[in-house]
Amino acid sequence: MKKRGKWLTAMGLAMLLTLQTPVAAVVEASTDGGIQQEMTVENQKGTKEDRDESEVQSEEEQSEKQSDLEIQKNDIIDEERTEVIPQEASQMSESVKKEQIIYTWKYDAEIGWQLWKSEGEEEEKICAPGVYILKDGIYYLGVYETEDKEVSRIKEEEPEQGVLKEGMVSVTDTTPVITDEEKEIILQEGTYYFSYETGGEEESQQPRDGKYLTNTWVHPGEDVSVWYYVNKEGVQEDPALHEGPMQNETGYFYLDKQGKSQSGKFKINGVIYNYDGKGNRSQIRDGWQQDGNNWYYIENGQQATGWKNLQSNWYYLNPQNGILQKGVFRDYTGTLYYADSNGRMISGNGWKQIGTAWYWLQAGGALTTGWINTGGNWYYLDPNTGAMHTGWYQVNGSWYYSDGSGMMQSGGWINLGGTWYYLGGSGAMYTGWLNLGGKWYYLDPGSGAMRTGWYRDGATWYYSDGSGAMVSGGWLNQGGTWYYLSGSGAMYTGWLNLGGKWYYLDPGSGAMRTGWYRDGATWYYSNGSGAMQSGGWINLGGTWYYLSGSGAMYTGWLNQGGSWYYLDGNSGAMHTGWYQVNGSWYYSDGSGKVEAGRWMNQGETWYYLSGSGAAFTGWQKIGNTWYYFYDDCRMAANTWINNYYVNSDGAWSDTATVMPGATYNYAFPTAQTKKGLQVKDGMEDDASNLGVKHAVVNIALNHVASGSGIEYQYQGKTYYMNTGYIHELDRQIKELHNRGMVLTAVIVLQWNYQQQDLILPGARSYGYNLYGWNTQEATGKQHLEAICSFLANRYAAPDMGVVNWICGNEVNAWKDYHYSGSVGFDQYMEYYAQAYQLLYNCVKHAYSNGRIYMSIDHTWTYNRRANCYTSKSVLDRFAQLMNQKGISDWMIAFHPYPAPELQSDFWNRTLDVIDSENSPIITMANLSYFTEYVKKNYGAGKRIILSECGFTSVTNGNDRQDIQAAAIAYGYYLAETNDMVDSFVVHRQVDHSAETQQGFHLGLWTCKPGSTETADSKKQAYDVFKYMDTKQYMTYTKFALPLIKKNSWEQAVSGFNPAKFT
Incomplete structure (x- = not known):
């Protein structure tokens, strides 16, 4: 049925049985009681005649209103019916009459009165809340609710139930008012009070005479002390408008701003009344009246103020509130007086003790204040209370003292x-x-x-x-x-x-x-007498000090009698033995004299002390011979220092080189941006299309070695390299190099039954991913040197261009990626340092500008499992070992995976990722703290490549390609603006089935179902990766900004400069 609506004006409401009712699906009704317009309440004020007259008048008014109501109701209902039932209704056929709509009430013992509609033989229950205008009245139908939680839970699955209600109802401009002919009329907004009668027990009498009240006072709920006024339109008015006295048929009330009836005394038109809050009030009698602890004097029905003489006693009533004053007070002239507990003013002439205090009273009763001299003695009376002071007190900034008598x-x-x-x-x-x-x-x-x-x-x-x-x-x-x-x-x-x-x-x-x-x-x-000592040596507790002529203690270098002494820069104590000054080591004998210009042997270790006394470090020429001294000043012997060999005497032998001198010396290449990719073999064209600037390839030493193939002469011995593996590497590396990419080779060692000589002796057990290199056995070490020499000379060549070389993979995960057997941390690190030194020597002999990297992952200070060391501990120990081996230009390959690794949104940090150089985990979110740590401790010359950056496109089983793409873009921009980082390398070009089984979908392509690593379809990250370092970067990356909760890349990344891409 299509509803028609119209606005109902005040006059229209009057015609609708003074219809001022709220209603609808958006209406809330209060059924917590109320007061009906016709209710009879005993008036507890005035005379019996007044009450009878009021009751008669009320009944007459109600009768007139009811007559008007019935006439208006019938007029409106008849007028509305004309739209459905024509005047010729008497001529309608019997079939049409049967379709007339009839409304009836039915009582449900659990719910209450419910409205039913019948049309012919069909009958249905009305559930929609609203105001219903029926032939016998106006009713409000609300929604049935129960406080029983279990019943409520069951009824949530059932249609809502409509129930007849009375009380206050709020109406909005969308509240429908339905007539018995189903017309809709929209009421003005406001709150109305609905009422109806049953004429007896509800089960036996149907509701009748429904209406809402007008021009009367009602209770909004159960609290009968609260009154609201509904105006002639039936709308409740703001209670604050009726604050103050109110009179209705039930009595006299005094209301606050919330409509709450108050009890107590209230002044109305100058007359004070006492309200009991229940409808009664009485006027206060003349004379003394008490309210709580206060007394007032009523005169002619009003409060008296000021001085009052009653029965020869003076009383003072506060001019502001009429309260009788007691104790010390000031009258309107500012003069102090004292009144007793009954309010009577005390008078006299001279000293008077009141309680424990003394006062000086004048004849008129006024209290004296300030200084008073009596009997030749001075007394001080308090300016505020008039009480005499004893003890200390202050007057005009000065302190005085009076004894117990006040003198x-x-x-x-x-x-x-x-x-x-x-x-x-x-x-x-x-x-x-x-x-x-x-x-x-x-x-x-x-x-x-x-x-x-x-x-x-x-x-x-x-x-x-x-x-x-x-x-x-x-x-x-x-x-x-x-x-x-x-x-x-x-x-x-x-x-x-x-x-x-x-x-x-x-x-x-x-x-x-x-x-x-x-x-x-x-x-x-x-000394003990306090006299300062000066001018010479002084021995205190076995330690020598030197004091100048002024007594100042010497520190630093001191020359006495042609000999040098060193006095500690902090304590001034004379040094003996070894000590370090400004980075250099010195040695003084037992007398404190500095040794200089000679060799010194201690415990079979040799040192050389220069003419200044500083012990040599690094390469030094003594006489005609070159020697190398470690950072701790020890002379190196029987070892290689970078590309040079020193014999048992420490002397460098230029004829004892194991490997040839550097073959290539071309400049280290630079790239326009830092975008890199671990390129899948056979997808070099795709890498080129992606605009890759840095490419990473993996080389397994065990695959290079072979029983036959390419011959390579090394130290007089012939070694064979795997022809097929090498030719495939040749093709891949040459293609990538020819496309202008900066190349990095990751050198690892896997298990091979035929090549176990390459593995450390204590680690030759099958079942580990990668193994430690055998630098302990001469044959195995020489075989490794031959392979690394072959690779370096072949692929560092200018036409191949491998310039970065990574030794191993994530070596902090010792059991997974560099298994070296059951050894302790220090021994493990020594093995790895030896492997690194082996690769370093081979690469440097082939290409003087080559860079060799150690490899660690993102578990910085957090040891994620028993078979791992923290990356920080590995890096710090590796740096110490490199210093001992004389290698200073070592570099770092770092893997900043997110944490957890299966959630790519690294910007939403976990508790393990904090802004600190001691953060448990280092991701792209806090990478700068890692690079700053490296810069601070090992120098800005340490270059870092992010050689393995992986972000999965599936998180918790959900395809989130947008998160993966956003992570790649955001991570790349963070790397691009970090001056310690040379490249940002995405780990996978295509998803790998072995990784996807673990939940890692790291590629830019999906993997073809059933294959290991065959490209199937491009992900969202593909185009993001392709264009993120071009002038079109915003077109493909702006989607990521809302995900990372930033407005621009400039806001997200400090130092971001889009000009580099345009």
């Missing part, structure tokens, strides 16, 4: 509670310095108390003995400590010269110093 004291010393004070002739207490009989006394500026012992006046300290007399002019010993007081009594601080000797008095305490002490940045020493 002011003056002219001399007074002792109170063991403390002495001095009072002047006027009685004012002295403060500050006081000279009596040639002696100085100091009276505290705040309290006036005479000071003894130490005290300070301004910035100067003084001392007074037990009598309070100040001490001056000489030494003073207090508690075993000596002080010096000047002629004025001021305590000395700093340097003091007496009898040609210098003494130092502490600048803070003034105490004379003995032993070591410091003045400014200089140390001095005084």
Whole structure:
């Protein structure tokens, strides 16, 4: 049925049975009681005749209203029916009459009265809430609700139930009002009060005479002390508009702003009434009236104020509120008076004790205040209370003292509670310095108390003995400590010269110093008498120090008698044995003299001390021979230092090189951007289409080695390299190089039954991913050297262009990726350092500018499992070993995977990713703290490549290609702006089935179902990766900004410069 609606004006509402009812699906109704318009309430005020007259008048008004209501209701209903039932209804056929709509009420014992509609033989229950205008009245139908949670749960699955309700209802401009002919009328907004009658028990009598109330007072709920007024339109008015007195047929009330009936006394038109809050009020009688603890005087029905003489007694009533004053008070002239507990003013002439206090009363009752002299003595009466003061009190900034009788004291010393004070002739207490009989006394500026012992006046300290007399002019010993007081009594601080000797008095305490002490940045020493020592060596506790003529302790280098000595820069103690100064090591004999210009042997270790005494480090030419000294100054022997061999005497032999000198010296290449990819073999064209600038290939040493194939001569022995594997590498590397990519080779060692000589002896067990290199056995080490030499000379060639070489993979995961057997951390790191040194030597001999990297992952200070070390511990120990081996240009390959690894949104950090160089995990989110750590501890020359960056496109089983693409773009921009990072390499070009089974979908392509690593379809990350370093970058990456909660890449990445891409 299509509904037609119209706005109902105030006049229209009056015609609709004074229809002012709220309703609809958006309406809430209150059924918590209320008051009907026709209710009869006993009026508890006035005379019986008044009540009878009021009741008669009320009944007449109600009768008139009811008659008007019935006439208006019938008029409106007849008018509305004309739209459905024509005037010729009497001529309608019997079939049409049967279709007339009839509304009836039915009672449900659980729910209440419900409205039913029948049309012919069909009958249905009305459930929609709203206002319904029926032939016999206007009703509000609400929604049935139960407080039983179990019943409510069951009924959630059933249609809502409509139930007849009464009480307050709120109406909005969308509330429908339905007539019995199903017309809709929209009421004005407001709150209405609905009511109906049943005429008996609900089960036996149908509801009738439904209406909402107008021009009357109603209760909005169960609280019968709250009243709201509904106006002639039936709309409830704001209770705040009716704050104050209210009268209705039930009595007299005084309402607050919330409509709550109040009890108590209220003044109305100057007359005070007492309301009980229940409809009764009474006017206050003349005379004294008590309200709580306060008394008032009512005169002619109004509160009296000011002075009142009653029965020869004076009373004072506050002019503001009429309250009777008691105790001390001021009248309207500001004069103090005193009234007893009954409010009667006390009068007299002279002293009068009231309670425990004394007052001076004048004849008129006024209290005297301030100073008063009586009997030759002075007394002080409080200006605010008139009470006489005793003890200490302050007047106009000066302190005075009166004894227990109130008599002011003056002219001399007074002792109170063991403390002495001095009072002047006027009685004012002295403060500050006081000279009596040639002696100085100091009276505290705040309290006036005479000071003894130490005290300070301004910035100067003084001392007074037990009598309070100040001490001056000489030494003073207090508690075993000596002080010096000047002629004025001021305590000395700093340097003091007496009898040609210098003494130092502490600048803070003034105490004379003995032993070591410091003045400014200089140390001095005084003996037990306090006299400062100077001019020569002094031995204290077995340690030698040197003091200058001024007494200052020497630090640093000292030349005495042609010999050099070194005095510690902090303690001044003379050094013997080894010590380090400004990065250089020195050695002094037992007398402290510095050894210089000679060889020195200690424990079969040789050192050379230069002419200045500094021990040599690095390459040094002594005579005609070159030697190498480690960072700890030890001479190297029987070892290789980079590309050079030193013999058992430490001398470099230029004929003992194991490998040839550097073959290639071309400049290290640079790339326009840092975008990199681990390129899948056979997809070089795709990598080129993607604009890859850095390419990574993996080379397995065990695959290179072969029983037959390409011959390679190394140290007089022939080794064979796998022809098929090498030719495939040749093709791939050459194609990538010819496309202008900077190439990185990851050199790893896998299991091979035929090539076990390449694996460390203690690690030759099948079942591990990657293995440690055999640098312990001569044949295995030489075989590894031959393979690495072959690879370096072949692929570092200018036409191949492999310039970066990574030794192993994530070596902190020792059991997974560099298994070296059951060895401790230090031994494991020594094995890896030897493997790195082997690869380093091979690459440097082939290409002088080649870069060799150690490899670690993102578990920085967090040891994720028992078979891993933290990357930080591995890096720090590796750096120490490289220093010992004389290799300074080592580099780092780092893998900043997200945490957890299966969630690519690295910007949503976990608790393990924090902004600290000690963060448990390092991801792209806090990469800068890792690079800053490297820069701070190992120098800006340490280059870092992010050689393996992986972000999965599937998270928790959900395809989130957008997250993967956003992570690649965001991560790349963070790398692009980091000056320590050379490349950002995405781990997979195509998803790998072995990884997808574990939940890792890291490729730019999906993998063809059933294959291992065959490209199937491009992911969203493909185009993002392709264009993220081009002028079209925003077109393909702006989708990521809302995901990372940023407005621009400039906001997301500090230092981001799009000009580099355009």
